[in-house]
Amino acid sequence: AQSVTQPDIHITVSEGASLELRCNYSYGATPYLFWYVQSPGQGLQLLLKYFSGDTLVQGIKGFEAEFKRSQSSFNLRKPSVHWSDAAEYFCAVGGYILTGGGNKLTFGTGTQLKVEL
């Protein structure tokens, strides 16, 4: 079964500082990996995705993530955080549903980012 672990429930960084959010996944085959961001009371917006190819993926809003197969990780990074980045971030792994068919996303429990001015 596929699973995702986000070990940090809350992270606080100062504006302008660098950021790294951790994500570890478990999946038996080549994973499809995603990072989504959610502002309070809103839906999820895709930041970036990894399907194959270059293991360093660039996304929107200056975010990037690196896929490391040996560590089963897909950590999200940003060199300089802005106050508007305060939100909840979800890592997800995509896979196929064996019974019933179709595709399924399994989400981590999220990391709440607070930005200090």
Add this chain to the structure above:
Amino acid sequence: DGGITQSPKYLFRKEGQNVTLSCEQNLNHDAMYWYRQDPGQGLRLIYYSQIVNDFQKGDIAEGYSVSREKKESFPLTVTSAQKNPTAFYLCASMPRRGSSYNEQFFGPGTRLTVL
């Protein structure tokens, strides 16, 4: 503009009542999904549908029902059998079904509160 709409944004229900949450998409996507979000638990899959007139149970389908009579619509009914329905509900869609993988697009969500 293409997108996913969910209504209402806020919904209040008395215990013992059934309520229906609306999800509509004009992206021409085949697959649609319903998730439940609780604080500290991430998103959990309730039901999904790959094509019209077909849907499958997700991880937490008990107490919920769905229909898929039109490609663009995937309403979710929260029945009185759902023991703890207060949560944030998110609808999503995906461009293709089958072997080709794609990202899911999410609606803005409906917050359901049981009084």
